[in-house]
Amino acid sequence: MTREEETAGTSLPTPGTAGALLSDLLWEVSAYVELLGEAMLADLPISTASSGMLMTVYAEPGITVAEMSRRKPRTQQAISQTVARLEKLGLIERRLKAGRGVGLHLTDDGRSMAEQAFDRERSADEQLLGILGEETHDALRKLLIEARNLLRPER
Template identity: 35%
Template sequence: MRQDDEGPIAANAMDRVSWALRRAEWAVQALKEQRLRPLGMAAAQYSLLISVHTDPGLTGAELARRLNVTPQAVASLVARLEQRGHLERQPHPRHGHVQELHLTDAGRDALRQADAVIVEIEQRIAEKLGPEDSTRLTALLDQVADAVREA
């Protein structure tokens, strides 16, 4: 018996909810990368910028947890965005050794342009699904997230 044949694998393994979620995420991420590339931005940079916009003052460690990436990955992204003038570090008001991240004016401009691209992608999805299914999908995905957190 070969090692990869030791345990049973369900015939419908690729039809599971988790794989459907992953296929959808791959498709969305690929389109985001393609559409953001002309702006000189990657999807990961957009995610970081929108997170800092939503919660100004996040630290690198907080961003790593939020984006589900390593602190080293965040540090690399932050360094690139800081070099472009999109982010600035400011000392934490109570913990001087901690650096908070804030968008610069250039960062807000870059984020506006990138967000317009993301809105177009989301509109494309919503048009394909229709308003009722789009709303329902969002609610179902929230339920999936809740179920996984409860596990």
């Protein structure tokens, strides 16, 4: 069925149906994956967004909020708010960098939390693998990586 055939007879595509726009489908699938991830982290004091931030700082100690906002599709304000919450939890600390800027670093508790969160999110990905099957899981990963690379603005 072509895209035109899917939406024939309607003036607008209907989210939640086969005629949904790609953006609607991506949002819906993203929400389901987010719910799975949040369920895996439910007993930890962090969300999937916070977990991603911890893992970024784990991989790149000293990264700044500005550097993160250039790499991720999030504003500096949104990243700063998440960092502030992680600071209040004692998981991240800010340190002056040589020259200008303030780098982000994990505390010992933050490193432990990042490792726990990674293990939980890996379990969520294994659940997705079981639901989707290996072929679909791998194909979806490849398509999303390709789409991210094509859509990411060059900065």
